[in-house]
Amino acid sequence: MAKILMKGNEAIGEAAIRAGCLNYFAYPITPQTEVAEYMAKRMPEVNGVFVQGESEVAVGYMIFGAAACGERVMTTSSSPGVSLMSEAISYIAGARCPAVFVNIMRGGPGLGGILPSQGDYFQSTKGGGHGDYRLLVMAPDGVQEIVEMVMMAFPLAEKYRNPVMIVGDGLIGQMMEPVEFPDNLTVKPSNKDAWATNGMDTRGSKEKNIVKSLYLDPEELNNHNLTLKAQYERMKKEEIRFEAYNTDGDYKVLIVSYGTMSRVCKTAIDNMKAKGIETGMIRPKTLFPYPLQAVHDAAAKQSCKAVISIEMSMGQMVEDVERAVLGQKPVSWYGQCGGNVPSPEEVEEQVMALINK
Amino acid sequence: MQKEVMFAGFGGQGILLSAKLLAYAAMKQGLEVAWVPSYGPEMRGGTAYCTVVISDIRIGSPIIKNPTYLVAMNRPSLEKFAPNVKPGGIVVINSSLIPVRSERDDISELLVPANEEAINLGTVRCANIIVLSAFAAKSGMVDTDILRQCVKDNFASKKKVIPLNMKAFDRGMEIAED
Numbered sequence: 001m002a003k004i005l006m007k008g009n010e011a012i013g014e015a016a017i018r019a020g021c022l023n024y025f026a027y028p029i030t031p032q033t034e035v036a037e038y039m040a041k042r043m044p045e046v047n048g049v050f051v052q053g054e055s056e057v058a059v060g061y062m063i064f065g066a067a068a069c070g071e072r073v074m075t076t077s078s079s080p081g082v083s084l085m086s087e088a089i090s091y092i093a094g095a096r097c098p099a100v101f102v103n104i105m106r107g108g109p110g111l112g113g114i115l116p117s118q119g120d121y122f123q124s125t126k127g128g129g130h131g132d133y134r135l136l137v138m139a140p141d142g143v144q145e146i147v148e149m150v151m152m153a154f155p156l157a158e159k160y161r162n163p164v165m166i167v168g169d170g171l172i173g174q175m176m177e178p179v180e181f182p183d184n185l186t187v188k189p190s191n192k193d194a195w196a197t198n199g200m201d202t203r204g205s206k207e208k209n210i211v212k213s214l215y216l217d218p219e220e221l222n223n224h225n226l227t228l229k230a231q232y233e234r235m236k237k238e239e240i241r242f243e244a245y246n247t248d249g250d251y252k253v254l255i256v257s258y259g260t261m262s263r264v265c266k267t268a269i270d271n272m273k274a275k276g277i278e279t280g281m282i283r284p285k286t287l288f289p290y291p292l293q294a295v296h297d298a299a300a301k302q303s304c305k306a307v308i309s310i311e312m313s314m315g316q317m318v319e320d321v322e323r324a325v326l327g328q329k330p331v332s333w334y335g336q337c338g339g340n341v342p343s344p345e346e347v348e349e350q351v352m353a354l355i356n357k
Numbered sequence: 358m359q360k361e362v363m364f365a366g367f368g369g370q371g372i373l374l375s376a377k378l379l380a381y382a383a384m385k386q387g388l389e390v391a392w393v394p395s396y397g398p399e400m401r402g403g404t405a406y407c408t409v410v411i412s413d414i415r416i417g418s419p420i421i422k423n424p425t426y427l428v429a430m431n432r433p434s435l436e437k438f439a440p441n442v443k444p445g446g447i448v449v450i451n452s453s454l455i456p457v458r459s460e461r462d463d464i465s466e467l468l469v470p471a472n473e474e475a476i477n478l479g480t481v482r483c484a485n486i487i488v489l490s491a492f493a494a495k496s497g498m499v500d501t502d503i504l505r506q507c508v509k510d511n512f513a514s515k516k517k518v519i520p521l522n523m524k525a526f527d528r529g530m531e532i533a534e535d
Binding site: 003005030031114115170171174175176177178260263264266267270339341343344 | 377380381384389390391392393394396397398416417418419420422
């Protein structure tokens with residue numbers, strides 16, 4: 001198919017439809033409202049459903065309901081809205097239902113601002129809701145990649161019977177870039193008959209499927225938690241995705257960065273390379289499971305004397321970078337908040353300061 | 358080779374559309390492109406701006422502080438963004454609304470009385486198309502034949518406005534060549 005020019009937010013909607021998602025529930029919030037606008041127009045064309053909920057709390061449970069029935073379902077929101085959905089996300093994870101959430105992050109905490117941010121790293125990767133659950137979290141760096149990740153998210157959610165979270169930032173949502181949608185995509189049928197409450201007659205079964213997250217018996221709940229844990233461990237084996245950028249040379253500094261921020265870092269790395277300074281980068285594409293080994297190995301390189309996590313937050317991913325580097329090399333953080341995206345020159349300054357230390 | 362242009366003006370002047378048409382043309386030429394709008398909290402009549410980045414290789418940072426070119430549709434935009442233009446760059450000034458100049462001697466200026474020219478053609482609404490084609494002709498950032506086709510395609514669902522916009526496009530080219 002030919003390339004088309006699309007806003008990130010519109011591309012998210014189109015990608016979901018092409019991945020077989022015919023259920024979309026959402027509540028408007030800047031900077032992702034265009035997804036809802038797009039879906040309001042597109043869903044009726046494909047006999048799909050779009051409902052604007054009365055709040056993000058309601059939307060969270062609309063997602064739970066549709067997911068429990070085995071429907072492919074997605075919502076999109078931005079940071080404060082995702083906080084409101086977090087209770088439902090915990091329930092959905094506890095009930096082992098597949099669903100796709102997209103967070104086009106804006107500055108926080110609280111209402112914060114409406115400009116790009118990566119301040120929801122902890123919320124996405126370490127919890128958000130209560131209880132022992134994890135989300136499979138992916139972080140695209142542009143419009144084409146968000147399309148690919150949305151399309152991957154549905155089969156992954158079904159494979160693990162777990163919610164998948166895609167975190168972009170306001171810039172990725174608002175920006176237009178050329179995108180290509182794959183031709184003749186075959187949508188894998190869902191494995192829903194094994195678990196969904198889609199009706200015994202519908203699936204021709206005599207077994208009841210029960211969707212729940214309540215386990216009052218301690219042993220039963222412990223076993224349920226072990227089942228969930230086994231799924232998260234399997235994600236760590238099978239789903240880690242990352243990009244290594246300029247890591248062949250003898251770099252003195254290793255950058256770890258993701259999303260929009262990683263693109264700024266690439267420009268800085270290219271500019272420094274033109275001046276004869278090598279800098280490597282690991283760009284996690286999955287934030288959970290985290291590419292611990294890749295960061296560890298890149299930091300272990302003899303020439304590397306320092307590692308820096310560059311993020312549009314006050315230092316969240318840096319904790320995972322430290323966990324990966326395990327003290328082999330000093331790890332530091334650089335970032336800005338409030339909707340400011342550090343410039344390539346500012347990144348370069350940070351790297352040069354580490355080299356000259 | 359990467360080039361960037363910032364379109365800036367009042368909300369309602371067609372800034373985002375001009376930038377989008379330019380981005381389309383660049384994509385049709387097979388270039389990498391990013392269209393990045395400002396989406397801060399703006400009020401009606403406030404400033405709007407949008408950056409288009411084109412490159413023959415994958416675009417790194419889509420956020421540009423110092424663009425190669427600036428198209429200023431109103432005075433606050435010129436005063437705010439002209440100092441950021443890279444030396445050797447071009448600034449297109451909507452001289453119908455902007456009585457001042459960039460006051461830089463290391464860039465070239467193109468004056469386009471876009472509002473007056475648009476009114477002469479029938480409606481002020483096509484001022485953004487006049488400026489767009491004048492900018493494209495002056496800068497060579499994209500192929501003007503491809504851009505002209507993109508403008509035409511954009512109005513495919515409102516066929517009756519195509520002739521006007523084609524006239525506006527051609528007028529902008531003439532102004533740039535004068």
